[in-house]
Amino acid sequence: MAGISTAEATFPMSLEKPVTVVVARPAKKERDQEEEEEEVLVIEGIEIKRDEFVKFDVFINDEDEMPASGGGPEKAEFAGSFVNVPHKQRDGGGGMVIKTRLRLGISELLEGLEVGDDDEHVLVKLVPRCDDVHVTITGIKIEIE
Structure with missing residues (x-):
């Protein structure tokens, strides 16, 4: 994919700086089965300290929106946020690592970006909003629900 300066994502990945990942969409036949179904972005295996x-x-952005074609990061759409509020343990269990996931419905967002049915991939950008925090992600995918 010319125009993207992001290397192929390898998982698990550490989220220390903004990361852009090319994510495959489900096969077109799966997306066409029913209008009521939602494409859901799943960020799996988010490991954080409690x-x-x-x-x-x-x-999220259409993979075809490259800076040379007048698109680029400024045309990306906000899909959502992951937030963990600190939980202190009375028994001294601080620092315990928890593993969770984030699920975001993105069908309407893809329509707004004019991502066509023939587009097999989208760009997903994760932007950390806090410093000196260790976050690990084991995978990103799109499912049909």
């Missing part, structure tokens, strides 16, 4: 404040934002 007692740390963690926040990152998720943006």
Whole structure:
């Protein structure tokens, strides 16, 4: 994919700086089965320390929106945020690592970006909003619900 300066994502990945990942969409036949079904972006295996404040934002863009074609990051749409509010343990269990996931419905967002049925991939950008926090992600995918 010419025009994207992001290397192929390898998982698990550490979210220390903004990361852009090319994510495959479900096969077209799966998306065409019913109008009522929703495409859901799933960020899996988010590992964080329970007692740390963690926040990152998720943006989506059409893979064809390259800066040379007048598109680019400024045309990306905000899909949602992940936030962990610190939980302190009375028994001294601070620093405990928890593993969770984030699920975001993106069908309407893809329509707004004019992502066509023939587009097989989208760009997903994760932007950390806090410093000195350790976040690990084991995978990103799109499912049909």
